[in-house]
Amino acid sequence: MGDTFTEITRVSWFTRIKNSVIGVLLGLVLIAGMVFLLFWNEGRAVQTARSLTEGAGAVVTVTPDRVDPANDGRLIHVTGPVSTTSRPSDPTFGISVDGVRLVRTVEMYQWKESSKSETTNKVGGGQETVTTYSYSKEWSESPNNSAGFKVPQGHDNPPMEIRSERFQVPDARLGAFTLSERVISGLGGEKTLALTTDMTAAIDAAYSGNKRVTVAENRIYLGFSSTNPAIGDYRISYQVAPLGVASVIGEQRDGGFAPYQTIAGDQLLMVDDGAVPAAKMFADAQSANVVLTWILRVVGLVLLAIGFGMLLAPLGVAADVLPPLGSLLRMGTGIVAMLLAVVVGFVTVAVAWFWYRPVLSLIVLAIAAVLAAGLIYVGRSRAKAAPATAQPA
Structure with a gap:
């Protein structure tokens, strides 16, 4: 027996139409899920940033050779040798x-x-x-x-x-x-x-x-x-x-470390290898929070585009009766899906910021308005240009 096998499958146009309609429903679910993800992500980012800022202002660096009962319940930073x-x-x-x-x-x-x-x-x-x-x-x-x-x-x-x-x-x-x-x-x-x-x-x-x-x-x-x-x-x-030197930030409890509950909402328990100052540990955590926020934003926008693509997919399938027409229409719906994802994503982030950060939300809403106005302008320009190009010379 060889190490390759070839299989040919054929799908009728009616089956593709049916599958694309099912895809519309899945696309709606995906769009709703990504709107929720983007909104939740902005709240998470703000809460984490505020919690880290709160922790950086409350942390106390103590020596590792003695557990001081006076620090019980406080947020402490300790650097020392690990032993087992x-x-x-x-x-x-x-x-x-x-x-x-x-x-x-x-x-x-x-x-x-x-x-x-x-x-x-x-x-x-x-x-x-x-x-x-x-x-x-x-x-x-x-x-x-x-x-x-x-x-x-x-x-x-x-x-x-x-x-x-x-x-x-x-x-x-x-x-x-x-x-x-x-x-x-x-x-x-x-x-x-x-x-x-x-x-x-x-x-x-x-x-x-x-x-x-x-x-x-x-x-x-x-x-x-x-x-x-x-x-x-x-x-x-x-x-x-x-074994080696490690640095830990957490609430001093029962001679050890426990998650520290901040007023902002997050619990803080941070561990790093080596002798790392408290300020650097908090700065690194803030940077990691920014990176995670942008990763989730990009993921949300990409999946929004996929969701809108699934929503518009029946148009391309319907036009596939003539394959060149279907390919052309699918290219157009792909561009529309990406633009819709950007607009909906920006609006969602803006609304979330208005909820969590009112000032920045106004900036994002303005960007979304410019994008929407640009889409309308391009659409009207093409509509006016079409009759002119159709007239004989």
Whole structure:
């Protein structure tokens, strides 16, 4: 059996019309959802910014060597060495190291299905799609379900019995302060754990499976050959979050840190690797808030455009009786969908700002009004130009 398979499917014009009408309903739902997302995002951004500003004005930096009961309930900033009484360990392979967290990454050698489709519109509104499925072997951390392949025969993947996993110490301290699981999880700085051939015997003794164990290139290989893997073989690597200096901002409670409830609405519990001043931690958090706000704005606008595109899709499908006409109309509806997304998105953001930030909302509403006026002007100009071009010379 070859590693490619080609399938041809045909859809009638009436079926496409029906599907596009269903798409209209989904488009309406998507538009409503994105309007809500954009509105909510502006409120979230304002609340987070105000909470961080409030926290920056209330935080107190204290030394790590002593927990002062007088600071209970206050927002504190502490920088100091992290220590533990235990080591993160992976019992499956007998790996144990100094640190706060051991991360095991497991990949299995398996079949992967890829597909490529080419769709052609036919005279009469029908559509023909030629899909080519191809199969290749790859290392993958996620199991590929071969039962769902278009051609499962000859491309069987075994169950993935060993998965990626994180092993974290149950407790740790920052100087005299106790660190909760949530704070420990915030510690990063993972570094690749060096695996050597000297570890092979210990790893082999801990491993209870029936595959051959070898160590090469900082990885554990389960299989006959690390250079010529077979389907179902594994390769495993590790990263470790080492002990070191960390900085934490949170409410002092019970000798440790808890989320600090701000008047603005957010809870503050911030963790950073290294000796980071409180001012920088808050500045970084403000920057991250701005980045997240813009990401959600862009996502909202893109999905709004998709929603309006689904709303206008029946026009293009109806015109596909003559494929060139359908392509031309679809190009036009695509432009209209993008313009509608920009206008609706700007208006939504403006209304949200009027609710949360009244002054800035007036600026955004003015921009939306200019865009709308521009659309009307362009439309009227084209309407006036059309009769003139139709007159004979």
